[in-house]
Structures are given as structure tokens and as C-alpha cells.
Amino acid sequence: MTPIAAPATLPRVICDHHAPRPGPTLIAVGGLHGNEPAGILASEALSRRLHNSGGLACGRFVALRGNLSALAVDPEEPSNNPRYLAHDLNRLFREDDTDRTPDHAQRDALRDALAAIEGERTGPVYLLDLHTTSSDSPPFIAVEDSLPARRFAERFALPLILGIEEDLHGLLMDEATARLGAVALTVEGGRHDSPNAVRTLEAVLCIALESLGLTERSWADCFDGREPLEITRAAASRHAHRVYDIRHREPVSALPYEPDPSAEPFDRVRARRTRIAVQEGSDLLSAESGLLFMPNKQRDIRVGDDAYFVVRRVGWIWLRLSAWVRLRPGLHALLPRILPGVRRRRDHPHDLLVDPEIAAVLRREIFHLLGYRLVRFETTPGVSPVRRLARAVALSIHATVVIARNLISRGSTDDAHEAGDAEWIVSRHTLDRAAHGPD
Ligand SMILES: [Zn+2]
Structure with a gap:
């Protein structure tokens, strides 16, 4: 049931601390979801401590409330608040969404507030979007996988989730990076009603x-x-400092949707074997093997919400290698020449057009390694592991031939092209490009 819109009477700004000396700006956003007050409570607690201890040495710390309309439904009893009124505010930060619902009005007001803060910056801008989860999950950080964001995220000792921005569009984290040039992280502090979540977010x-x-x-x-750091490390327990990559996102496609109570975050799941929920009377089985991530256990579940994700651990060798190759500008110029089915996109020097067959195989291993994210693609129906392997072998042979041919003939695969409907677009992470200047 969609709740009735409430007047937005809460102030946007939770606290705003300036130091006389210039320095970085840290922006915290709490309550982007109406049923997640922990980020607001953590910001308020920290603000009191700053007042009592003489404030900041330099720069600025400002904390903002997120969805005032959802938060204002019952400010006295936050657990009564809806997550959002009609639309998830943390999916609305996209240029092509011009609706005018109360949630969209909140998006526009938050955009204005962030732009005003950015306009007064005296150093780099960092943003922490503070959330909590419906299930009893260890805290974690989700990040758009650029090197500056990775470096910032590593300081918190929490598990790090890469690649969420490919499956979820319109995140505040993305907006902050694209519009403000901020290093932005989404931080999940634990279960909504857990007192530890407030403590973890304050830490x-x-x-x-x-x-x-x-x-x-x-x-x-x-x-x-x-x-x-001891607080975050203890809350993350065995997941502290670990890095995971999103392998699958499943949306809720029908109601009623009853999550399986035994399906817990970071449980091992097997493709087509492990039950995640009962959806419209049928078992919803995991689509991929890996570790279960963010199984949806909200009270109010709607079609289109995330049902669950599957993640897999990323090794330190992959992380080091990807950091090394991303800082090699010459390599990016060579990609259309050495990778089969890859062309540069016209008028978009940091985008590549990729044949969908090739992108499906190289998506995680090659494009993520090189620091690219998918910005437009069509999902292909589930392919069996045997067929996928056969296709990968065939493509590898094809790739070797194409690479050899292109290197000999200095081929023409880097001709600029406009995107066709059948092609996938991959784009280099903005912050990675800034990290080593123009290429
Ligand atoms: Zn949230």
C-alpha cells in the first residue's frame, strides 16, 4: 500500500561544521530511505561531540537528511516510516527521469543542497551515503570501482562491494561522482533497528x-x-577488508513475495539449487553460485525492488593488477585495436562499443579490470555453464586471430562509430580518468 504523502517539515541540514582553514568537504547523507534513521542519529551524535571538542581542524563536515517526505510521516517513531512514498529515492538520480512525484521533489531539493555545498568547496569533496539493511547483515561499503573511491573505502576496514552501479541506476553515489566530482561511498551500517548500526556509522x-x-x-x-577502526573491524568480523564483486541482481517480479527466513547475507548459494524466497507461490532459486548479498526482507516489498544479489570474492592479485593497468593511458588507446568486437564510440572518447557476445564473456574479467563499467546493455537469457565455456573458448581463438591481424595491418577497428541498438556501451570510471589526467 502506498502511504499518503506527508508535508516535509524536517530541516534538510542535520549539522554543518566549518573550520577557518580550507580543506576537504565531507558530506554525510542519512535517511535517504525513510525507514533508515541510523545515519541521521550517527551524524547527530558526532555533531554533538564536535561541538564539545572545539570543532574541525580544517575543511567542512556537513550532514543532510535524505527523503524528508518519507522521514516526516512519523518523525517520533521512525520505524513506522515508509522506505519511500512512490519511488525509491536512491534510484532517481538520473537525467532521463523527469517525473514530478514527492520523491522526485526530494531528489531535486537534495541536488540543489549538494550543488550549493559543492559551490563553497575549499578542497576535494567526499560523500558518505549512510544506510541500513532489512536483513541482519554485517556492515559493508558499496562503491563505484574507481581507484580513488577504492583507496578511500579501504580506510574503513569494512567489506567492499564493487560493481553495484552497473545493476542499480540512479544512485546518489553516482550523482555525487558525476555532478560534484566527489569520491562517494554508500555505507550500510547493519540491520535497520540494530543499535550497533548507529555506532558503526558513527565510527x-x-x-x-x-x-x-x-x-x-x-x-x-x-x-x-x-x-x-576497532568498532568497524569488529562489526565486519571475518568480512573485514574483504572485497566482493556483484555477479547477479534479481528484481522482485511478482507478488506475494515471501523471503526465505533461512537465507542470510553472505551465505553460500548454488545456482538453481538454493531457495531465496517464495514468489507468487513458486520457489525463487538463486540464479548464480556465489555468496548471497542483500536478500530483501523489508516489510513492504514491491515489484521492481531488489530481491537479492549474488557476490563473489575478489582476490588481491586482481585488485593490484587492475590498479596497475588502469593507470596506463596508452593501453586504453590501444583497446579497440587489440580486443575483438570493440570500437571507440563517436564523440565519447572514454566510451567503447562492444559486441554483446564478447561483452557477455569479457564483462567482469576484462572490462572491470581495465576500469570500465557497462552503461547500456541488454541482458541475455541464462546460458548454461557448458555453453558459456564453449563460447569463451571460441571467442579466445577468434580474439587471438583478430589481435594478430590488427597488429600486423594496424587495422581500422578504432574508427569512430555511433552506438547501434545491438551494442553494449562501456565507459571508463570518471575518477580513474581524473587520477592520471587526460589521455
Ligand atoms: Zn537504504
Whole structure:
């Protein structure tokens, strides 16, 4: 049932601390979802401590409320609040969505607030979008996989999830990177109603202030003598410092949708074997093998919401190698020549057009390694592992021939082309491009 829109009476700004000395700006956003007050409570707690301890050494820390319309339904009892009124605010930050619902009005107001803060910057801008989860998950950070965002995220000792922006469009995190040039992270502090979630998110904010040089004080007194990093590390337990890559996202496609109570985050799941939920009376089985991630256990589940994700662990060798190759500008210029089925996109120097067959096979392993994300593609129906392997072998042989031919003939595959309907577009991460200048 869609709740009735409430007047937005809450103030947008939770707190705003300036130091006389210039420096980085840290923006925290809490309550982008109406039923997730933990980020607001963490920001308020930290703000009180800053007031009592003489404030910042440099730069600015400003915290904002997210969806005021959803938060204002019952400010006294946040657990009564809806996640959103009609549209998930954390999917609305896209240029092609021009609806005018109360959630869209919140998006526009938040955009204006962020632009105003960005306009007053005296250094780099960082954004932490603070959330909580419906299931009892360890805290984690989701990040658009650019090298600056990866470096920032590593400071929190929380598990790091790469690639979420390919499956979820219109995230605030994306908006902050694209419009503000900010290094932006989505932080999930734990289950909505867990007191530990507020504590974890406050520790995350303390680590951010400290690592960006905004404060020089110790925060151990906030956490009973423990450093904030000890708090996040303990909350993440065995997942601390681990990196995972999204392999699959499944949307809710029909109602009623009853999550399987035994399906917990980071449980091992097997393709077509593990039950995640009962959807419209039938078992919904995992589409991929890996680890279950963010199984949807919200009270109010709607068609189109995320049902679940599957992630897999990423090894440190892959991470180091990808950091190395992304900083080789000459390599990006060569890609249309050395990869089969890949061409440069006309008037978009950082985009490539990719044959869908090739993209399906190379998507995770090659394009992510090189620092590209899919920005437009058609999903292909499930392909059996045997057929996928056969196709990969055939493409590898084809690739070798094409590479050899192109190198000998200095081929013409890098001719500029406009995107055809059948082609996938992959684009280099904005922050990676900025990291080593023009290429
Ligand atoms: Zn959320």
C-alpha cells in the first residue's frame, strides 16, 4: 500500500561544521530511505561531540537528511516510516527521469543542497551515503570501482562491494561522482533497528574525518576506549577488508513475495539449487553460485525492488593488477585495436562499443579490470555453464586471430562509430580518468 504523502517539515541540514582553514568537504547523507534513521542519529551524535571538542581542524563536515517526505510521516517513531512514498529515492538520480512525484521533489531539493555545498568547496569533496539493511547483515561499503573511491573505502576496514552501479541506476553515489566530482561511498551500517548500526556509522564518520585530516583528535572516548577502526573491524568480523564483486541482481517480479527466513547475507548459494524466497507461490532459486548479498526482507516489498544479489570474492592479485593497468593511458588507446568486437564510440572518447557476445564473456574479467563499467546493455537469457565455456573458448581463438591481424595491418577497428541498438556501451570510471589526467 502506498502511504499518503506527508508535508516535509524536517530541516534538510542535520549539522554543518566549518573550520577557518580550507580543506576537504565531507558530506554525510542519512535517511535517504525513510525507514533508515541510523545515519541521521550517527551524524547527530558526532555533531554533538564536535561541538564539545572545539570543532574541525580544517575543511567542512556537513550532514543532510535524505527523503524528508518519507522521514516526516512519523518523525517520533521512525520505524513506522515508509522506505519511500512512490519511488525509491536512491534510484532517481538520473537525467532521463523527469517525473514530478514527492520523491522526485526530494531528489531535486537534495541536488540543489549538494550543488550549493559543492559551490563553497575549499578542497576535494567526499560523500558518505549512510544506510541500513532489512536483513541482519554485517556492515559493508558499496562503491563505484574507481581507484580513488577504492583507496578511500579501504580506510574503513569494512567489506567492499564493487560493481553495484552497473545493476542499480540512479544512485546518489553516482550523482555525487558525476555532478560534484566527489569520491562517494554508500555505507550500510547493519540491520535497520540494530543499535550497533548507529555506532558503526558513527565510527565510519570518525574514521572519515580523521583520515581526511579534518580532525586531529582521538575518538577513543566515543567508543568506550576503543578506536573507531576497532568498532568497524569488529562489526565486519571475518568480512573485514574483504572485497566482493556483484555477479547477479534479481528484481522482485511478482507478488506475494515471501523471503526465505533461512537465507542470510553472505551465505553460500548454488545456482538453481538454493531457495531465496517464495514468489507468487513458486520457489525463487538463486540464479548464480556465489555468496548471497542483500536478500530483501523489508516489510513492504514491491515489484521492481531488489530481491537479492549474488557476490563473489575478489582476490588481491586482481585488485593490484587492475590498479596497475588502469593507470596506463596508452593501453586504453590501444583497446579497440587489440580486443575483438570493440570500437571507440563517436564523440565519447572514454566510451567503447562492444559486441554483446564478447561483452557477455569479457564483462567482469576484462572490462572491470581495465576500469570500465557497462552503461547500456541488454541482458541475455541464462546460458548454461557448458555453453558459456564453449563460447569463451571460441571467442579466445577468434580474439587471438583478430589481435594478430590488427597488429600486423594496424587495422581500422578504432574508427569512430555511433552506438547501434545491438551494442553494449562501456565507459571508463570518471575518477580513474581524473587520477592520471587526460589521455
Ligand atoms: Zn537504504
